Amino acid sequence: MTDHTPSRRDRLRAETSAEIKAIALKLMADGGPDxxxxxxxxREMGMTAGAIYSYFATRDDLITALIGDVYTSAIQTLESARDAMPESDPGGRIMAWAQAIRAWALANPEGFRLIYGDPVPGYHAPDDGPAKDAELRACTGLIGLVAGAWPAAHALQPNDRQYIWTDFDPGLAAHVQTDFPDLPPAAVAxxxxVWGRMHGLMALEIYGHLRTLMHDPATVYRDEMRDLIASLGLMPPAPSQTPFH
Amino acid sequence: MTDHTPSRRDRLRAETSAEIKAIALKLMADGGPDxxxxxxxxREMGMTAGAIYSYFATRDDLITALIGDVYTSAIQTLESARDAMPESDPGGRIMAWAQAIRAWALANPEGFRLIYGDPVPGYHAPDDGPAKDAELRACTGLIGLVAGAWPAAHALQPNDRQYIWTDFDPGLAAHVQTDFPDLPPAAVAxxxxVWGRMHGLMALEIYGHLRTLMHDPATVYRDEMRDLIASLGLMPPAPSQTPFH
DNA sequence: AAGATTTACTACACGGTGTTCAGCATCGAT
DNA sequence: ATCGATGCTGAACACCGTGTAGTAAATCTT
Known part of the structure; x- marks a missing residue:
């Protein structure tokens, strides 16, 4: 359509759009998603509220764009934390991913709520868009972690054959089948x-259900992740190292 | 103070208060917490908004009362589901609890968000009250489930000695030490x-992160709970039975 | 039974929100 | 130089939670 070089107008428009999102993130950071x-x-931009409707058709569209940005940046953090560990240490990669996502969630609790909770009243996430892409990427990352442990894990808990590829989202199934040709659908399950196991304690902690019951949820989270890694037939990282508190 | 028999006024007041909460629950059920x-x-009661302030000082107080009611009723559901299984089958009791909480969450997703998520923007939960009681009760119930499996579970993953009673909330610690005198603090951890493990997949499902990736999250949840029970050294229930879909 | 008091409620106001729309000024292209 | 698209304003609408003042009724006291 507009195949020529972006005009000055388009550039200004993109800048304003980015500024809107940046200010929204700032507001969220120190005032909650609400x-x-x-x-x-x-107000922060010296504009009128109605002006924003030239950039986002509705507030939900803004939130959707925000979720896409936050989710994508979070995923990048996770992937780089994982890649800091060698592929020869799948248990260490899982632990790195797990600690990175908890650290990110604790540092950006509002971002966590934006992605995994009710961001704002009445908001309903669309079925596609960058957020879905990021979710697929997160899932693919987890599948990669599981793939590094699959032979051993499969031997420990042989409960496949009940899963078939059509159980899963077609896009996810296609991704996995090209990236990990030898992985059965049970590994995706x-x-x-594994995702749920990482998510559970974290969600409870972020929403304040653990701090009222115990101090230092980091310890129980670390134990849970160690148990998870062991249950996959992998060697957990050195016990002395306690990366986060 | 008012130690005499409740007068007619008190009764009417209690009824109106209950009606307010009932209508709030109804609104939440078919319109979301917002x-x-x-x-x-x-409007639903034929009153003015200001009139409610005679019953609840602020909207957050209403929400707090609502959370207390919902949480308490949920806990009762869980406890009766658990008690439908004999004490001689600790694995079955855990599975009953797990399936009951998922079934409740799927039937009352708004209630789930009310308890475990952001009920409404700007709401901050108080540090005590019936909600805290229900949370303690839920935690105690889980500890009871774990207590039924502690010897075997402890033998499988002997990583205690790093937990001491002062790691936990004093009220919780006192409860446990009187109800289960022989249970070490590691069992509470x-x-x-276990709570986190039940919560993870459920929260992801309720907030719509699983349905976009796979149909039938019930299967993977059941598998996760089977693995959990096995990891506690217990026998899982008969594999053929698939209680929920 | 009559007066005093507590209580339940309405009416209204204030500041906040998302959203819409007519109008205006400015910029880009013709 | 003209014309049309674009970005923004300002006012309006319909909501929201929260207070305050006033009113009427129910209750308690004497």
Whole structure:
């Protein structure tokens, strides 16, 4: 369509759009997701609330774009934390991923809620878009972690044959079958279980259900991740190392 | 103070208070937690919004009361589901609890969000009250489940000695030490991990992160719970039985 | 039974929100 | 130089939670 070089107008438009998102993130960072109001954003930019509607058709569209940005940046953090460990240490890669996602969630609790909770009243996530892409990427990353442990894990808990590829989202199945040709669908189910295991304690902690019951949820999270890694037939990292508190 | 028999006024007041909460629950059930507005409740009751302030000082107080009610009723559901299984089958009791909480969450997703998520923007839970009681009760229930499996579970993963009673909330510690005198603090940590494991997949499913990746999250949840029970050194229930879909 | 008091409720106001729309000014292209 | 698209304003609408003042009724006291 507009195949020629981006005009000055387009550039300004993109800049303003980015500024809107940046200010929204700032508001969210120090006021919670509910502090994201079009009027507050406009106030901060010296504009009127109605002006934002030239950039985002509705507030939900803004939130959707925000979720896409936050999710993508979080995933990049996770992937680089994972890649800091050698592929020869699949247990270490899992632990690195697990600690990185908890550290990210603790540092950006509002971002965590934006992705995994109710971002804002009445908001309903669309079925596709960058957020879905990021979710697929997160899932693929987890499947990669599981793939590094699959032979041993499969031997420990041989409960496949009940899963078939059509159980899963077609896009996810296609991704996995090209990236990991030898991986059975049961491994994808195992990856989802691993995801759930990382998510559970973290969600409870972020939403304040653990701190009222115990101090230092980091220890129990670390134990849980060690148990998870061991249950996959892998060697957990050195016990003395306690990366996060 | 008012130690005499409840007068007619007190009764009417209690009834109106209950009606407010009932309508709030109804609004939440078919409109999401954000549909709980004092004006909507008053409209439904033929009153003015301001009138509610005679019953609840602020909207957060209403939400707090609501959370207490919902949490308490959920806990009762869980406990009766658990008690339908004999004490001689600790694995079955854990599975009953796990399936009951998932079934409840799927039937009352808004209630789940009310308890475990951001009920409504800007709401901050108080540090005590019926919600805290229900949380303690849920935690105690889980500890009871773990207590039934502690000897075997402890033998499988002997990583205690790093937990001491002062790691936990004093009220929780006192409860446990009177109800289960022989249980070490490491068992409480294990119970929290079990809680996290039940919570993870459920939260992901309720917030729509699983359905986009796979149909039938019930299967993977069941597998996860089977693995959990096995990891506690218990016998899982008969594999043929698939209680929920 | 009559007066005093507590209580339940309405009416209204204030500041906040998302959203829409007519109008205006400015910029880009013709 | 003109014309049309674009970005923005300002006002409006319909909501929201929260207070305050006033009113009427129910209750308690004497």
């Amino acid at each position: 502090a994201i109001s079009l009027r507050a954003i406009a 195992l990856a989802l279980r | 549909a709980i507005s004092l004006r909507a409740i008053a 294990l119970a929290l991990r």
